[in-house]
Amino acid sequence: MNQVSTKYMNPYLAGFLLGAVLLVSIFVTGRGLGASGAIKDTVIAVVGKVAPDHAAESPYYGPYMNAERENPMKSWLVFELAGVLIGAFLSGLVSDRLSFKSEGGPFIANKTRWAFAAAGGALFGIGAQFARGCTSGAALSGMAVLSSAGFITMLAIFGTGYAVAYLFRRLWI
Amino acid sequence: MGPFVPDPISPELNFVIALIIGIAFGFVLEQAGFSSSRKLAGVFYGYDFTVLRVFFSAAVTAMGGIMLLNFFGLLDTEAIYINPLWLWPAIVGGAIMGVGFILGGYCPGTSICAAAIGKIDALFFVGGLFIGVLFFAEMFPAWERFHESSALGPVKVYDSLGLPAGWFAFALIVVAVSAFAVTSRIEKRVNRQAPANNFRFRKHLTVAVVTIFAGAVFISLPDRKSRTIAMASSLEHLEACETSYMSSDELAFRIVDKDPSMQIVDVSDSLAYNQFSLPGSVNLQIHELFSKEWNTLFARRHVRKILVAENEQDAVIAYHVLDEIGYRNLSVLEGGLPHFRSLILNREGAVLRQDSVNSVVREFRQEAGTAIHAMIEAQRDRPKEPDKKPRKITGGC
Secondary structure, three states: OOOOOOOOOOHHHHHHHHHHHHHHHHHHHOOOOOOHHHHHHHHHHHHHHHOHHHHHHOOOOHHHOOOOOOOOOOOHHHHHHHHHHHHHHHHHHHOOOOOOEOOOOOOOOHHHHHHHHHHHHHHHHHHHHHOOOOHHHHHHHHHHOOEHHHHHHHHHHHHHHHHHHOOOHHHOO | OEOOOOOOOOHHHHHHHHHHHHHHHHHHHHHHOOOOHHHHHHHHHOOOOHHHHHHHHHHHHHHHHHHHHHHOOOEOOOOOOOOOEEHHHHHHHHHHHHHHHHHHOOOHHHHHHHHHOOEHHHHHHHHHHHHHHHHHHHOHHHHHHHHOOOEEEOOEHHHHHOOOHHHHHHHHHHHHHHHHHHHHHHHHHHOOOOHHHHOOHHHHHHHHHHHHHHHHHHHHOOOHHHHHHHHHHOHHHHHHOOOOEEOHHHHHHHHHOOOOOEEEEEOOOHHHHHHOOOOOOEEOOHHHHHOHHHHHHHHOOOOEEEEEOOOHHHHHHHHHHHHHHOOOOEEEEOOHHHHHHHHHHOOOOOHHHHOOOOHHHHHHHHHHHHHHHHHHHHHHHOOOOOOOOOOOOOOOO
16 A cells, blocks of 8 residues: 555646646636635535525525525536546546555555545535635635735645644554 | 636636636646645655645746736736635634645545546545535534634735735745755655655756746836836836826816717825716726726727826826826826816806906806816716726635
């Protein structure tokens, strides 16, 4: 399980290209990249379909359930994240990295890894709602436009990450 | 001038663009190695700092690009989405995400990339994301107040720190390059097979030095707005360039005539504007003239834009700012609004009216004064300004 492929792109070049994609996005559409927002839109759409009465009453979903509002799935970020899925698949295809596997620290069983991955995802889902965005939408795009929100969110994510890293070192080293 | 949404790019086309940008985003993330949780988590344990390298390079590239596009007048930075700040929710949310990062080994965007190439742990992470958002939404009443607390709006980081934007940009570049250097040393110590072992020292040192020198350009790069305003206000510029004036009489005639090929732009401060304004005028501050929003107003060549202000000098500066941006068919009201008032509108103090030898002119001024007074009165009851809210692009998350 402890294998890191070395044939990745030079990180600085990748960073430059990522910055260029972000720049094009801001230049053309006026907005940066994102990810968690599309998850939010999907959750709202699903709850709206499965439990419309519940959604209409809720202070969170309620505003989105207005008949005049567009379907929450018809959002910029949903289309963008669909693109991410396609783009990453294409990249995996050309670099021969398509395979079903899990990664983690050398001393961790797959099932434990999966449980922690799900827990981490849940925390990210919650945190991104408070911070109005995740690492891409709030931190990266926010930093590019020099917003205080971007820098504060970035520092909070990585600062806390370093603060608790030692506690969970068995997961990774 | 960008951005091109909502005009000329329609919302439907924008979705296509979103998909294309997403494909590029996903492709680059995967190529960078962000589809590997082990690689991502490495940044916290020192065995792989790829995340830091990619993340910081991307942020600096995009930031620099935005500043340069703004400098050359190609991007209206007033119109782009600036993430608003809710201070405490941002800190708490960020902290929760930080723990999530250590436990999960991914962030939302990278988990989608990893899931796309078949990583099973990433699928669990994505599942967790949905559960987390659902949990947040269901429990929303419990933290609704906190979620909305300490709202500070779209503040800029350099304003928060009290630095000029250029200095902040330079400082960020220096921090990024230093962080690259320091973390590469750490990485080599921690991990013998670290990516940094493949870096050639000379080459990287050259790139670092060049980057820092290039970054220093931002210090001397005034933003286009302050540069243009400063230039337009300079005496040399005013002496070298001609200003076209319009007399109070002509303006009064055009107002009474309801001339459709004229637009009065009042650059007085809004307080003065609220006390007195000419019929049909719009109130804009000089720094607002750059906004893409007013492009359609100023770009109409057949419409004469008449710049007026309580202080004539302000109107002259606005004239040269607009001229510099490239708008044509402009005029400045000679003598400013006080002169106009005393000449046309002042009923009692007919001093200025008297020294006009021509009785026709005198009569015209009297009639025009009455008519314009009536127009101002009529306008008072109606909302004065057109919708002045800039069309902001929504974004975030």
